[in-house]
Amino acid sequence: MASGVRSPRPLLSGILVSVQSAPSVVTVACCQLALAVGDLEGNRGKARDAIRAAAAAGAGLILLPELTNSGYMFSGIDELQACAEPVDGPTVREWTRLASELGVIVVGGFAEQGEDGEAYIAAVLIDPTGVRAKYRKTHLWNTEKNSLFGMGSGLPPVVETAVGRIGLMICYDLDFPEWVRAVSLAGADLLCCPSNWPLYRPPEGERPGEIIRAQAAAGGNRMFVAVADRAGSERGQDWLGGSVIVDADGYPVSEIRLGEETIVMATVDLAEARIKSISAGNDVHRDRRPELYERPIED
Amino acid sequence: MASGVRSPRPLLSGILVSVQSAPSVVTVACCQLALAVGDLEGNRGKARDAIRAAAAAGAGLILLPELTNSGYMFSGIDELQACAEPVDGPTVREWTRLASELGVIVVGGFAEQGEDGEAYIAAVLIDPTGVRAKYRKTHLWNTEKNSLFGMGSGLPPVVETAVGRIGLMICYDLDFPEWVRAVSLAGADLLCCPSNWPLYRPPEGERPGEIIRAQAAAGGNRMFVAVADRAGSERGQDWLGGSVIVDADGYPVSEIRLGEETIVMATVDLAEARIKSISAGNDVHRDRRPELYERPIED
Numbered sequence: 001m002a003s004g005v006r007s008p009r010p011l012l013s014g015i016l017v018s019v020q021s022a023p024s025v026v027t028v029a030c031c032q033l034a035l036a037v038g039d040l041e042g043n044r045g046k047a048r049d050a051i052r053a054a055a056a057a058g059a060g061l062i063l064l065p066e067l068t069n070s071g072y073m074f075s076g077i078d079e080l081q082a083c084a085e086p087v088d089g090p091t092v093r094e095w096t097r098l099a100s101e102l103g104v105i106v107v108g109g110f111a112e113q114g115e116d117g118e119a120y121i122a123a124v125l126i127d128p129t130g131v132r133a134k135y136r137k138t139h140l141w142n143t144e145k146n147s148l149f150g151m152g153s154g155l156p157p158v159v160e161t162a163v164g165r166i167g168l169m170i171c172y173d174l175d176f177p178e179w180v181r182a183v184s185l186a187g188a189d190l191l192c193c194p195s196n197w198p199l200y201r202p203p204e205g206e207r208p209g210e211i212i213r214a215q216a217a218a219g220g221n222r223m224f225v226a227v228a229d230r231a232g233s234e235r236g237q238d239w240l241g242g243s244v245i246v247d248a249d250g251y252p253v254s255e256i257r258l259g260e261e262t263i264v265m266a267t268v269d270l271a272e273a274r275i276k277s278i279s280a281g282n283d284v285h286r287d288r289r290p291e292l293y294e295r296p297i298e299d
Numbered sequence: 300m301a302s303g304v305r306s307p308r309p310l311l312s313g314i315l316v317s318v319q320s321a322p323s324v325v326t327v328a329c330c331q332l333a334l335a336v337g338d339l340e341g342n343r344g345k346a347r348d349a350i351r352a353a354a355a356a357g358a359g360l361i362l363l364p365e366l367t368n369s370g371y372m373f374s375g376i377d378e379l380q381a382c383a384e385p386v387d388g389p390t391v392r393e394w395t396r397l398a399s400e401l402g403v404i405v406v407g408g409f410a411e412q413g414e415d416g417e418a419y420i421a422a423v424l425i426d427p428t429g430v431r432a433k434y435r436k437t438h439l440w441n442t443e444k445n446s447l448f449g450m451g452s453g454l455p456p457v458v459e460t461a462v463g464r465i466g467l468m469i470c471y472d473l474d475f476p477e478w479v480r481a482v483s484l485a486g487a488d489l490l491c492c493p494s495n496w497p498l499y500r501p502p503e504g505e506r507p508g509e510i511i512r513a514q515a516a517a518g519g520n521r522m523f524v525a526v527a528d529r530a531g532s533e534r535g536q537d538w539l540g541g542s543v544i545v546d547a548d549g550y551p552v553s554e555i556r557l558g559e560e561t562i563v564m565a566t567v568d569l570a571e572a573r574i575k576s577i578s579a580g581n582d583v584h585r586d587r588r589p590e591l592y593e594r595p596i597e598d
Binding site: 138139140141142143144145146153155172175176177178179180181182202203206207209212213215216217219220249250251252279280281282284287288289290292293 | 437440442471474476478501505511512514515518519549550551578592
């Protein structure tokens with residue numbers, strides 16, 4: 001895969017890199033990991049093992065969950081600050097080495113120590129040439145707001161890679177169709193979403209709403225969506241374990257193994273996401289009426 | 300139900316009526332009808348029978364499909380023009396009489412003859428006091444664009460009724476999260492969506508994407524969504540028959556009886572849609588970052 005990367009450039013802002021390459025077939029792996037808050041060495045080891053296992057199984061694009069380095073259920077700011085690390089810290093450095101060694105793309109979430117002293121829920125996209133994009137979560141969940149994390153205010157990146165254009169957001173961000181649409185309109189073939197979905201048990205026989213909304217995000221935009229979620233439980237918080245790869249028609253193409261520690265995979269042709277047509281006369285992007293969307297419905 | 304209506308006013312534009320009434324428990328019925336193109340008498344009879352049957356079964360809010368008066372598979376503009384009728388034509392007049400007689404709200408789609416000579420895919424919301432809102436479909440599907448129908452450019456109405464605030468759009472409109480969000484932000488407790496969903500068979504074991512996207516529209520906005528779809532087939536076009544009532548958590552609370560001619564019902568408490576909170580720290584509306592949504596992702 002590395003040989004297909006043309007003129008790559010390091011990218012740390014949310015801007016689509018203009019280097020063109022054709023979207024292609026790629027095997028995507030979502031690593032659904034059970035992590036432990038504060039166990040930096042242990043978590044790093046789990047991520048390393050998962051990346052190696054996924055690459056050995058043929059994956060070209062490997063996703064890790066949100067906050068993979070740190071775990072999630074912090075007792076407070078001190079515990080978080082002890083985990084947060086800069087982009088050039090040991091976690092992202094290791095992922096970068098692995099991406100280069102294995103010739104894969106790695107997308108993973110981590111607790112970032114910002115230059116401003118704030119901690120952020122961040123994610124990186126790394127290809128064999130290095131870190132291509134970083135993103136900070138923009139829609140924070142629940143206690144994340146409680147003087148723990150700073151709130152991102154950058155747009156989600158869409159990065160031209162050797163396999164196609166990859167967008168990046170984190171967990172609760174995916175519930176905002178405004179955000180999803182922006183990434184799709186910017187040209188993403190695949191939206192990657194490291195997540196820590198807390199378990200809300202769906203009604204008997206129903207697929208969890210988090211996955212339903214990931215399906216709608218995909219189908220409504222004719223864009224692949226991949227989510228790497230957490231497994232197991234941590235300080236009394238059960239995780240959904242809803243990792244999934246959804247195709248551009250909006251249907252899961254990976255297994256869904258709720259709650260388990262596992263790696264789910266699927267081989268997808270990202271070129272399908274370039275076809276926005278859904279009938280002889282319809283196109284999910286061109287059928288939008290943006291001139292109408294700005295006007296509020298009056299009250 | 301009629302006794303609960305306070306100071307109703309006729310409303311034909313897409314504006315939220317400011318009269319307040321508390322949202323309440325209501326039984327919603329979605330009439331999934333097999334109609335025949337051009338059979339005005341037959342179609343009107345089917346709608347009449349369905350409204351009476353649903354009311355007899357306890358429904359307070361009764362939905363009919365898109366283009367209930369006319370059917371869908373027109374041979375051309377002449378056949379359509381022979382079916383289209385104004386808002387004060389026989390179809391809407393009959394629905395208005397039934398709403399008053401039975402003390403119910405009726406939401407139904409019809410082929411409208413506009414004052415400008417154009418035909419429109421329209422829907423009305425009628426309560427026991429009369430027609431409260433009319434809406435013209437804004438996102439047209441496939442051959443609807445082929446010199447058949449005019450394209451609506453009005454915002455979807457949100458109407459204060461005796462049972463809560465009801466929003467209105469038609470079929471493919473529901474695939475545009477921009478449109479759905481606008482209705483939710485305008486305060487809709489329930490979004491009603493008369494539809495004619497052509498059958499695209501989903502993968503084995505999967506729920507159709509149309510219903511998945513209705514679920515996401517509901518869950519992502521904490522708003523009820525009800526769809527009345529078509530049944531059977533018409534001139535070689537099979538209909539999905541995906542009528543469904545989805546609760547504010549995004550899960551179906553009615554049966555789903557794909558393809559059958561049937562009425563699906565559910566009793567819902569629309570007050571649940573006023574609770575936008577989904578955790579101690581989250582609210583699906585207040586968590587939006589509108590200041591970020593206007594900025595395009597650069598290329």
